[in-house]
Structure formats: structure tokens, C-alpha cells
Amino acid sequence: MSARILDGAQVARQIRAEVAAEVKELQQRVGRPPGLTVILVGEDPASVVYIRNKARAAEKIGIRSSVIRLPETSTEAQILAAVQRLNQDAEIDGILVQLPLPRGMASDAILEAIDPDKDVDGFHPHNVGRLALGRSGFVPCTPAGIVELLRRNDIPLEGRHAVVLGRSNIVGKPMAQLLLAAHATVTVCHSRTRDLAAVARGADILVAAVGRKGMVTEEFVRPGAVVVDVGIHPVEGEDEARDLFGDSPRLEKFREKGTALVGDVHPRRVRDVAGWLSPVPGGVGPLTVALLLRNTLQAAQQRT
Ligand code: GUN
Numbered sequence: 405m406s407a408r409i410l411d412g413a414q415v416a417r418q419i420r421a422e423v424a425a426e427v428k429e430l431q432q433r434v435g436r437p438p439g440l441t442v443i444l445v446g447e448d449p450a451s452v453v454y455i456r457n458k459a460r461a462a463e464k465i466g467i468r469s470s471v472i473r474l475p476e477t478s479t480e481a482q483i484l485a486a487v488q489r490l491n492q493d494a495e496i497d498g499i500l501v502q503l504p505l506p507r508g509m510a511s512d513a514i515l516e517a518i519d520p521d522k523d524v525d526g527f528h529p530h531n532v533g534r535l536a537l538g539r540s541g542f543v544p545c546t547p548a549g550i551v552e553l554l555r556r557n558d559i560p561l562e563g564r565h566a567v568v569l570g571r572s573n574i575v576g577k578p579m580a581q582l583l584l585a586a587h588a589t590v591t592v593c594h595s596r597t598r599d600l601a602a603v604a605r606g607a608d609i610l611v612a613a614v615g616r617k618g619m620v621t622e623e624f625v626r627p628g629a630v631v632v633d634v635g636i637h638p639v640e641g642e643d644e645a646r647d648l649f650g651d652s653p654r655l656e657k658f659r660e661k662g663t664a665l666v667g668d669v670h671p672r673r674v675r676d677v678a679g680w681l682s683p684v685p686g687g688v689g690p691l692t693v694a695l696l697l698r699n700t701l702q703a704a705q706q707r708t
Contacts, residue, residue: 438704498524549691567607635668
């Protein structure tokens with residue numbers, strides 16, 4: 405039997421509707437909308453697409469958004485100056501510095517310059533520490549979105565074994581913290597983990613955030629497990645599409661369009677083993693954007 409789909413687009417719509425109602429209420433109460441500014445340094449094509457999606461989603465629900473585009477050749481001092489200006493701007497509630505920054509740039513110093521009360525990405529050490537302590541603060545959008553996806557599909561976490569593949573600061577580590585806070589038993593794996601597939605097979609809930617296309621195959625998945633796919637990669641060529649999709653409507657679509665996206669999970673090899681699966685696209689991606697809007701609303705509510 406095929407895995408049930410964890411529909412991220414649907415959950416994201418619900419969250420956006422909830423946020424929109426509160427944005428309206430805030431606008432009436434304080435006479436201005438929540439304000440979000442994204443800083444993009446350079447021209448990374450994926451980042452350009454991401455921030456366009458973020459800005460459009462914000463505008464649609466009444467959050468005022470703007471983008472500061474700085475050239476790839478900017479100095480750290482120029483970026484810090486932009487952050488400091490936004491820190492002082494009373495109408496800006498949320499500041500997001502799009503990652504990755506150009507090679508060689510000290511992202512730590514830049515992320516630490518953001519006012520923690522405007523840190524809607526939850527990447528400032530102040531908010532990272534609050535999450536680790538189980539105190540309220542800003543939670544990184546992707547892992548927060550995954551918890552919503554599981555909760556709103558009535559997937560219990562308490563007492564369950566959750567295995568997180570990947571230990572990044574953006575996804576893996578905060579994901580582990582949130583799952584712990586929800587009373588799951590958590591294992592975090594990474595590139596040096598021995599017998600990764602065997603560890604993953606112990607999971608009731610498996611979160612794949614390794615950044616390797618189609619790496620999670622049937623050997624990683626206990627029958628019936630919940631599999632959440634955080635990766636996003638372009639499919640390259642028909643042979644790869646056939647391997648990833650098998651004879652399915654997705655292969656047909658790839659033939660028509662010549663492009664497709666796939667995650668860290670191998671869709672053909674996992675779909676009949678997992679109990680639940682979040683697809684790529686349409687799983688975690690839309691939730692990351694929805695949670696950014698919710699964090700921006702939270703920032704505005706706390707500041708007004
Ligand atoms: N790049 C990829 N994902 C993210 C994210 O969630 N926030 C930021 N700032 N950059 C990213």
C-alpha cells in the first residue's frame with residue numbers, strides 16, 4: 405500500500421489563514437501592518453526564487469515586505485550597516501538574512517547583529533539558546549513547520565522514536581530540540597554515523613535533512629514509519645527521473661516539462677514502505693514560508 409501523503413500545501417494554507425486574521429487585527433489595533441525585510445547578498449538563483457516566494461506570501465496576507473539586494477562584492481561592514489539600520493527601524497518587525505551568504509563571508513557575525521526580537525529565522529544565538537532551554541522565542545521556520553505538519557495530521561510524537569538525518573543549524577539541530585520538547589526520543593545522525601540505514605530503520609518518525617538527492621531508500625525505513633523529506637534537488641535527465649519516479653504520472657510530467665524536483669528521499673523506493681510521507685515538492689517547502697509569516701506576526705505582536 406502507498407504511504408499516506410502529508411500535504412504541506414494544505415497545512416500551510418490553514419496557517420496562512422490563521423496568520424492573516426491576526427495580521428488584520430494587529431493592523432486595526434496599531435495602525436500599521438507587520439513589516440518584514442529580507443536581505444539578499446549576491447544572486448544565488450535558488451535564493452532569488454525563495455525570497456520572491458516569501459515576499460509574495462507576505463504581501464498576500466497583509467504583511468508589508470521588502471527586499472534589500474546587496475552585491476556579491478559587499479563587505480561584511482556594509483551588510484552589518486544594513487542590519488543595524490533595520491534594527492533601528494520601528495516599522496520593521498522581522499529581519500531575515502537569506503543564506504547561504506557568498507563564500508568567505510562570516511555569517512555568524514551577521515546573524516548575531518540582528519536584534520533577537522526581530523530574528524524571525526530564529527538563528528541568533530539568543531533564540532537558539534532559548535529553544536535549547538525550552539523557553540519561548542523564535543523557532544527556525546522549517547523545523548517549526550514540520551512539527552505543525554505532524555501535529556495537524558494527528559501524528560503523535562510523545563514516546564516515539566524520532567531519527568533526524570542531518571545536524572545543520574538551520575534544520576537538524578533545531579528539529580531535534582523541538583522533537584525533544586514534544587517528548588519524542590530523539591537520535592541525530594550525520595555523515596560520520598555508522599550504519600546509518602540501520603539507525604534510521606529504528607525510527608517511528610524519520611526526518612531527512614542531509615542534502616543528498618534520493619539517499620533515503622527502503623533500507624532506511626521501517627514499514628509504516630512517518631517519513632519527512634526536507635531536501636530539494638533538481639532531477640537531472642530522463643534516466644534519473646525513471647529511477648526516482650518509476651512508471652508514474654511524475655515521470656510523464658518530467659517528460660513533458662523536462663524538469664522536476666525531488667528530495668533526500670527516494671520516492672519510488674520509499675512510497676510503498678512508509679506509512680506517511682511528505683512529498684517534494686508540496687511538503688515541507690510551503691510550511692517554511694508559512695512559519696516565516698507566523699514568526700513575523702509574533703515579532704510584531706511582541707513589539708507593539
Ligand atoms: N536558506 C535556505 N533556507 C533558509 C531559511 O530558512 N532562512 C534563511 N535565512 N535562509 C535560508
